[in-house]
Amino acid sequence: MKKPIKAVIATLWLATGAAGAADQAGCTIAGYDMPPNVCASHTRTIASTCFICHGPNGKSQAAIPPLAGRDKAELLAALQDFRDGKREATVMQKYVKGYSDSEYEDLADYFSAIK
Ligand code: HEC
Numbered sequence: 001m002k003k004p005i006k007a008v009i010a011t012l013w014l015a016t017g018a019a020g021a022a023d024q025a026g027c028t029i030a031g032y033d034m035p036p037n038v039c040a041s042h043t044r045t046i047a048s049t050c051f052i053c054h055g056p057n058g059k060s061q062a063a064i065p066p067l068a069g070r071d072k073a074e075l076l077a078a079l080q081d082f083r084d085g086k087r088e089a090t091v092m093q094k095y096v097k098g099y100s101d102s103e104y105e106d107l108a109d110y111f112s113a114i115k
Contacts, residue, residue: 027102043106046099050107053091058111072112079104 027039054060058067081087
């Protein structure tokens with residue numbers, strides 16, 4: 001049986017490493033449940049705001065730590081600890097407040113998938 005074209009595109013997309021497993025699921029943006037295609041581009045948009053400090057594609061070469069290729073669980077824990085005020089920070093406690101659980105997860109997934 002032929003695979004539906006959408007499944008083929010999704011497979012190619014995942015094979016490029018451009019999207020992580022979390023993009024398969026929906027996400028919550030500002031209180032609204034969104035479908036996977038919206039989530040994938042939304043994640044790239046918010047991730048690009050991180051590039052300002054963490055370097056292009058999260059590959060900082062300066063004092064602010066790089067995010068690219070780091071362990072997903074470690075990145076997610078750091079974001080949640082900043083959000084919950086459990087981890088000291090100059091910037092991040094203020095910066096990461098207000099995202100949904102799925103946005104934290106998708107950000108951690110996005111940066112850990114960068115080679
Ligand atoms: C205005 C600059 C700035 C922006 C924008 C920014 N960060 Fe940060 N980030 C920092 C600084 C500075 C630290 C070190 C902790 C601190 O002092 O806040 C940090 C630390 C972190 C850490 C912990 C890294 C480690 O190795 O301990 C993670 C994870 C992180 N940021 C993720 C993100 C994500 C994801 C975004 C985008 C949603 C983002 N940051 C946007 C400045 C920034």
